[in-house]
Structure formats: structure tokens, C-alpha cells
Amino acid sequence: MSRWDGIDEFVATAEAESFSRAARRLGLSTSGVSRAVATLEERLQTRLLYRTTRRVSLTDAGRAFLARARRLIAERDEALASVGEDDGDPRGLLRMTCSTAYGERFVVPAVNRFMLSHPKLALEIDLDDAVRDIVSEGFDLAIRFGRLTDSRLIAKRLASRTRRLCAAPSYLTRAGAPRSIADLAAHTCILGAADTWPFRDGEREIAFKPQGRWRCNSGQAVLDAALLGLGVCQLPNFYVDAAISDGRLVPLLEANRPEDEGVWAVYPHLRLLPAKVRLLVEHLEEALSGQG
Incomplete structure (x- = not known):
């Protein structure tokens, strides 16, 4: 049994507050995710989640472990990305989110052109006018507007609109x-x-x-x-x-007329920014410059 077993499943379940939603996110079965979390709890000799028929919630121990588990996953993924992308070609899954109208009109066409040049990369775009918590929901990148206040995120200005x-x-x-x-x-x-x-x-x-x-x-x-x-x-x-x-x-x-507001690429603080995020941000900066 790997010491990693159950950690991804636990984080996904805690963030989704549901075994079934976590399973869809991970591409696994609901029963498999539930068993993996139960095995992790048994190994730690600690209950991490409260389970009811309607939802799943964190125990105090689960809440404390969640922050550490997220850091472990981020550091693991950074290390794997740094090795896998030595050839400069991004790979793996990139998850991003953007508002619906701006995404459909500007961001998705630009990202589609980027994908043509990077066949090893997989993409998932969530177009949603709600401001998503990209750290807790596991997004690599978001496109945001106006003033940004989340200190967990790094922001790079891509364009402006009024x-x-x-x-x-x-x-x-x-x-x-x-x-x-x-x-x-x-x-x-x-x-x-x-x-x-x-x-x-x-x-x-x-x-x-x-x-x-x-x-x-x-x-x-x-x-x-x-x-x-x-x-x-x-x-x-x-x-x-x-x-x-x-x-x-x-x-x-x-x-x-109000001042122009910034169009920003935002992503979590990481010691090593994955090439897939860095290169896409550079591409979007060039593609969206001058767009409103």
C-alpha cells in the first residue's frame, strides 16, 4: 500500500462535500473513493470525515489534515511536472475557469489555438459567472476582472475592459x-x-x-x-x-465612464509554476492584449 493512497480521494471529497462529486472529479467510482478514505482513516487511526445521507463534512482532525494534504499534493504535482516537462512541452490536465461571456468570446478561442500546439495537454474549462475558489476546488488557473484581494493567488494582468x-x-x-x-x-x-x-x-x-x-x-x-x-x-x-x-x-x-478594469490571470502560489500554466498565461497575454 502506497503512503499516498487515499490522500487525493480525501481532499477531493472534503472539497466537494460528497463522495459522488469527488468520484466524478477524479474519474473513479463512488465506492472506490469511499473505501480509499476509510482505509486512510484506518491507517491514521483518526476519523477525518463525518458522513450523513445528504453530505460529508470535516471533523476537527480532518480540517487540520486537509491543509497539510493540499500542500503535499501541490508539492508532489510540482515535482512531477518539473520532471515531465523538461522537454518544454506541457502535459497532463489543466483545469481553468472564467466568466461565461468573456470566456466564450475571447478566452476559449485563444486556449483552443494553444491546444493545437500542445498535443500532450488535456484541458478542462469551467465557464461560470460565480467567483470560484480555485485553491479549494483544484483549478490551475482563473481569469478574473477588477480588483483582486485573495492573498493566496498570484495575478498577472492580461488585458483591460471598461x-x-x-x-x-x-x-x-x-x-x-x-x-x-x-x-x-x-x-x-x-x-x-x-x-x-x-x-x-x-x-x-x-x-x-x-x-x-x-x-x-x-x-x-x-x-x-x-x-x-x-x-x-x-x-x-x-x-x-x-x-x-x-x-x-x-x-x-x-x-x-469608470476607469478601465484589469483582466487578470490568477493562479495559486507555487514554488515552481508548472509549464502548462506558465505557457498558457504567456499565450493569453499575447492573444488578449487589445481585446475588451
């Missing part, structure tokens, strides 16, 4: 154009996922809370509503630039 306020000519004919941020209180706003809209007034940052009768957490859906004249919207520029250029949308309060 948000633009706009409305269709048909709406502005009916309601008029806002002349100031305060004027927006009298307008019908098309609401997306954000509860506030950022603006700048000179050196001041202003967060305006929009009000309206329409809300959807899809940027594409917000764009469609704006094009139909349902109200004023604020969206990342990659949604609206083409419609503004051809006159289907009219930009508003451009002097109050």
Missing part, C-alpha cells in the same frame, strides 16, 4: 438623454448581475444603484433589451462597441 452606459435611439426619443449621473434616477434602467453601476466624477468613484423593471444575469440578454429600447444599460464594452459604432446604441455620460 463599462459603457448606453441606450437605443428609440428610448432616448421617448425619455431624453441623462446629462448627469443623478439624472439616471429618473430613467428606466436595464439591470444585469451587478447591483451598482460604477462611474467617475473627476477623481471620485461613484457607485450608482440603478432601478428598473427588467433584470437578467446575462450580458447578452441585457444587450438585447437595450437594443429594443427598454431602457438604459451599462455593460462591458465588448458587448456594446459594435452597436455603438453602427448607431444602434448611443453612448451616454462618457465623461463619467
